[in-house]
Amino acid sequence: MTGVERFLKQAVALAVENVRRRGRPFGAVLVKDGAVLATGVNEVVATNDPTAHAEMQAIRAACRRTGAVRLDGCVMFASGHPCPMCLTAMYLTGVRHVYCAFSLEAGEPYGLSTANIYSELAAAAAQRSVRVVCSPVHVDEHPYSMWRALEDEDT
Numbered sequence: 001m002t003g004v005e006r007f008l009k010q011a012v013a014l015a016v017e018n019v020r021r022r023g024r025p026f027g028a029v030l031v032k033d034g035a036v037l038a039t040g041v042n043e044v045v046a047t048n049d050p051t052a053h054a055e056m057q058a059i060r061a062a063c064r065r066t067g068a069v070r071l072d073g074c075v076m077f078a079s080g081h082p083c084p085m086c087l088t089a090m091y092l093t094g095v096r097h098v099y100c101a102f103s104l105e106a107g108e109p110y111g112l113s114t115a116n117i118y119s120e121l122a123a124a125a126a127q128r129s130v131r132v133v134c135s136p137v138h139v140d141e142h143p144y145s146m147w148r149a150l151e152d153e154d155t
Contacts, residue, residue, distance in 0.1 A: 022045070023043065030062050033073070038061035040059075043057060054079065071095050080102045
């Protein structure tokens, strides 16, 4: 059995066990240098947190474990195709390789596909159902400038 197959089977086993506990059918395994760094299962129902997807939970656990917000060199193994939120978290943390056992299409008959969200995000901003309106305000202290100054002090 290859490493990819082994870690994907582990992600699916986590998903199966999560379903047995009445959770949603998703598991994730985050690997670095061939070793498991962190795992996660979908805890949306258990926590009433819509961001508690398996991949997000694995990323959170890995960041706590390493004490860093970057996970460069890590590989994500997920039972299902990551949603846009989870994929974005991977971009933000430096995870550049993702393997999944089940595609968006495989999840569709079960209502477990996020293909519609991917389609919406590919549309022009004016065509999306979620509207984002930036309305600049004058403030005495600009948080971005303050942050930049702190970053400059640290370098």
